[in-house]
Amino acid sequence: MNLTLHVWRQKNPQSEGRFVTYQAKNIIPDMSFLEMLDVVNQELIMNGEEPIAFEHDCREGICGSCGMVINGYPHGGHRGTTACQLHMRHFKDGDTITIEPWRARAFPVMKDLIVDRSAFDRIIQAGGFISANTGAAQDANTILVPKQNAEAAMDAAACIGCGACVAACPNASAMLFTAAKIAHLGLLPQGQPERYTRVVRMVEQMDKEGFGGCTNIGECAAACPKEIPLDVIARMNRDLLVAKLKGVN
Amino acid sequence: MAAALTLYRTTIGKKAVMAITGFIGYGFVILHMLGNLKIFEGAEGFNEYAHFLRTVGYPLVPERGLLWVVRIILLTAVILHITAAIQLTRIDWASRPKGYRQIRRKQATFAAMTLRWGGLAIFLFIVYHLAHLTFGLGIPNFGGHETAYQNVVASFSNPINVVIYIAGVGALGMHLYHGVWSMFQTLGLNGPRTDGLWRGLATLSGILLFLGFSAVPVAVFTGLVR
Ligand code: HEM
Ligand code: SF4
Ligand code: FES
Numbered sequence: 001m002n003l004t005l006h007v008w009r010q011k012n013p014q015s016e017g018r019f020v021t022y023q024a025k026n027i028i029p030d031m032s033f034l035e036m037l038d039v040v041n042q043e044l045i046m047n048g049e050e051p052i053a054f055e056h057d058c059r060e061g062i063c064g065s066c067g068m069v070i071n072g073y074p075h076g077g078h079r080g081t082t083a084c085q086l087h088m089r090h091f092k093d094g095d096t097i098t099i100e101p102w103r104a105r106a107f108p109v110m111k112d113l114i115v116d117r118s119a120f121d122r123i124i125q126a127g128g129f130i131s132a133n134t135g136a137a138q139d140a141n142t143i144l145v146p147k148q149n150a151e152a153a154m155d156a157a158a159c160i161g162c163g164a165c166v167a168a169c170p171n172a173s174a175m176l177f178t179a180a181k182i183a184h185l186g187l188l189p190q191g192q193p194e195r196y197t198r199v200v201r202m203v204e205q206m207d208k209e210g211f212g213g214c215t216n217i218g219e220c221a222a223a224c225p226k227e228i229p230l231d232v233i234a235r236m237n238r239d240l241l242v243a244k245l246k247g248v249n
Numbered sequence: 250m251a252a253a254l255t256l257y258r259t260t261i262g263k264k265a266v267m268a269i270t271g272f273i274g275y276g277f278v279i280l281h282m283l284g285n286l287k288i289f290e291g292a293e294g295f296n297e298y299a300h301f302l303r304t305v306g307y308p309l310v311p312e313r314g315l316l317w318v319v320r321i322i323l324l325t326a327v328i329l330h331i332t333a334a335i336q337l338t339r340i341d342w343a344s345r346p347k348g349y350r351q352i353r354r355k356q357a358t359f360a361a362m363t364l365r366w367g368g369l370a371i372f373l374f375i376v377y378h379l380a381h382l383t384f385g386l387g388i389p390n391f392g393g394h395e396t397a398y399q400n401v402v403a404s405f406s407n408p409i410n411v412v413i414y415i416a417g418v419g420a421l422g423m424h425l426y427h428g429v430w431s432m433f434q435t436l437g438l439n440g441p442r443t444d445g446l447w448r449g450l451a452t453l454s455g456i457l458l459f460l461g462f463s464a465v466p467v468a469v470f471t472g473l474v475r
Contacts, residue, residue: 072353212344213260238437
């Protein structure tokens, strides 16, 4: 199939950037979205032009680097799917596709479709360590975790830090990401000693990075390729309020 | 105390203030709506109710004592709610300096997306409402709370007031259709098991408040209450 692409091209963080139109020719429906871009880039390289820069690594939905807004939807808008997992069979011959980078003050565009998500790393760093004994690992069965908590913690831990939640949020809020990270430690016994200082530090850093606030619209969870549920945000709010009641600063 | 102040510095803390003050407003509008329905008891019943609001608690507290306590709580809540709303809106609007060429929403409701404009509409409505029915602006033969019933009838005999009122309470219904669910989420009182409950409560609240408030102008305008 043949497609028309409108792609955001931007040389570097300082430059203006603009949309450029390309033709994607002879695309096979079984290709992934990134493979389609590879084909376009191959042609650009052959013609001596600069290929479209996009981030990618695992190409199987686990690294979180391939974020881009495709026709108005982060990752293309299919349930539980990253851009690298998006198949071209979802498009029709002759379709026009608009491809843009994440837009948020805290995610500056580096080049073309690549944004700098270091703000997420700094939020994680602000969370700090968990206390763990060194030496020989203790017997796994000595730490009991209720099945429900184990499941919920696992679900929260599925967050790959892709930033689609920020991209989809009308307020460019990072609450879903931050809340997922807080929930996955806060639900487990190993996360308890630092539970309240962690939420205070991470929320503080999240605000400092320039993300917006949450108006509970829910677009984040709807866009999340790992289907992180909205209730992790309620959990984070609760933990922060309890932390402040306990006087944690 | 220090913790409360540092809490307010966070976006979540500001939201918590919005949720608590919003909850106060929610409680108030429910009671206000139920009180308004006394109009269907006729002039005597309604004016007696207006009088009761001024004397409740007397002689234990001075006349109008409780009324003023409630007024001060409500005024404080409205000021805090609006202050936090403006601060958060500025943060939210600054967070995406360059927008998308094309962005599509998957599930956002109209009510959630228009919370700020709905809030602004409610604010303007409150100003109009107080000037009109509390201070008598634009009501012929306004007699203060002694003639509360007659004031309402005089007001809603004019279709302009009916339209403004229904638009105002429509905005309120919308605001709470999202806001009531949202306040439980903001205060961390939501989870997978309670989500449907709060969603249902919010939907019901928005609809019933709109219908309950609208009943009065509609009844007057159609001549049911005169
Ligand atoms: C009787 C009047 C009002 C009631 C009962 C009310 C109630 C509420 C409630 C329950 C919420 C949800 C809070 C949360 O998500 O935690 C809310 C949010 C909000 N309200 Fe109001 N409100 C009223 C008037 C206003 C006014 C006058 C304004 C603005 C001028 C306003 C602006 C907002 C905004 C912007 C939000 C969203 C805050 C955010 O999520 O960041 N509201 N309101
Ligand atoms: S919460 Fe979901 S959308 Fe947000 S960074 Fe994690 S995986 Fe991506
Ligand atoms: S390339 Fe790793 S998630 Fe898409």
